[in-house]
Amino acid sequence: MKPSTIIAHLGEDRKKNHGAVVAPIYQNSLFTFESADAIDDAFSKFETAYIYTRGNNPTVTLLEEKVAALEHGEACKFFASGMSAISASIFSFVEACDHIICIDSVYGPTSNFISEYLGKKFKIQVTYVKGDDLEEIKSATQSNTKLIYLESPSSGIYACQDLKLIADYAKSKGIHTIIDNTWASPMFQNPLDFGIDVVVHSASKYLSGHSDVVAGCVVASKAIITKIFKEEHQFIGGKIAPFEAWLITRGLRTLPIRMERHEKSTEKVIAFLKTHKKVKSILYPNNNPIAQKQMRGYGGLFSIVLDTDGQGARDFIDRLNLFCIGVSWGGFESLAYAPIISLSKEMSKEKLEASGIHPGLIRLYIGLEDAEDLIADLKSALDMIN
Structure with a gap:
């Protein structure tokens, strides 16, 4: 089935649900049984049985089946946040004193989790690489390297990595691979097809x-998801609530048409931005040869570098009217943000400089508003930059 059909029909049992076109919400903490034998049988099938909602829940299962299929994976597990999914998947592959290779423009909290939390508590080492050169990754590989963590396109600067090239190398060395595929979504990129072991998403x-x-998910083989479910998911307890799973399933129904709209509107906005003298450069991966090789389309998130300093970047976003100022993205509303504001607090000066973040960098997210209105808003704010 194609994505739109998967979203509409996969996992749906309308006959069981009295013909309801929308599956019900199983808003319950536990499931009861008719006999001791019945609950005994359920515990023998713990990975799939419905016993307690910290483990499995039918509302969550329906969502997991759809997302697994969209990502061309065997199984999926949802978590309470993107960082919960990311940390659980990393924990599943590393032990104390292991080594991780991670791209240097990865999502800030992921970088901090690896270098600060895992580094201090478990003496896990990390080497940061650009990620676009396999030789750099080979040079960074150590005898105790257990994981290569990717994000393509990456946060802020949208750097891309050759997924098949890296996956093939990692497999030859017995190293696992994880990629954050949030930027592309399952509509535009399926990393498992290139040999990547695990895909994570901020489902928010x-x-x-x-x-x-706020939610996250992990997609991989059944063996990997079963391991993560039994260990990180159950022991840390980062489960998603049934109502949140139901909301994401509802949102998923329009994912294909939303992504098409985001992409088309972004193309129009970028075409305008290329003409404005205050825009020094535009960071969007549609012209990246690696992205063109492994992606089917591009979303609504990109960055511009303004001919200004950090204060000018602040002034610019303050002058926007239709663009809300905020973190995150992926919703219906357009957003603007100056990454230097938070990154200067999350990252060391050295790490910030290494990531290539310019003080005039502005992250823009193009929502579902009319593109012409957004262009007018941007023009007004850009024209006032000194």
């Missing part, structure tokens, strides 16, 4: 699409 973004849910 495109998958939900309405800025009303």
Whole structure:
């Protein structure tokens, strides 16, 4: 089935649900049984049985089946946040004193989790690389390297990595690979097809699409998901609530048409920005040869570098009217943000400089408003930059 059909029909059992076109919400903490034998049988099938909602829940299962299929994976597990999914997947592959290779423009909290939290508590080492040169990754590989963590396109600067090239190398060395595929969404890129072991998403973004849910997910083989479910998911307890899963399933229904709209509107906005003298450069991966090789389309998130300093970047976003100022993205509303504001607090000066973040960098997200209105708003704010 194609994505739109998967979203509409996969996992749906309308006969069981009295013909209801929308599956019900199983808003319950536990499931009861008719006999001791019945609950005994359920515990023998713990990975799939419905016993307690910290483990499995039918509302969550329906969502997991759809997202697994969209990502061309065997199984999926949802978590309470994107960082919960990311940390669980990393934990599943590393032990104390192991080594991780991670791209240097990865999502800030992921970088901090690896270098600060895992580094201090478990003496896990990390080497940061650009990621676009396999030789650099080979040079960074150590005898205790257990994981290569990717994000393509990456946060802020949208750097891309050759997924098949890296996956093939990693497999030859017995190293696992994880990629954050949030930017592309399952509509535009399927990393598992290139040999990547695990895909993670912040489901708060495109998958939900309405800025009303915080959640994350992991997609991989059944063996990997079963391991993560039994260990990190159950022991740490980062489960998603049934109502949130239902909201994401509802948002998922429109994912294909939303992504098409985001892409088309972004193309129009970027065409305008290329003509404005205050825009020094535009960071968007549509012209990247690596992205063109492994992606089917591009979303609504990109960055511009303004001919100004950090204060000028602040002034610019303050002058916007239709663009809300905020973190995150992937919803219906357009957003503007100056990454230097938070990154200067999250990252060391050295790491910030290494990531290539310019003080005049502005991250823009093009929502579902009319593109012409957004262009007018941007023009007004750009014209006032000194």
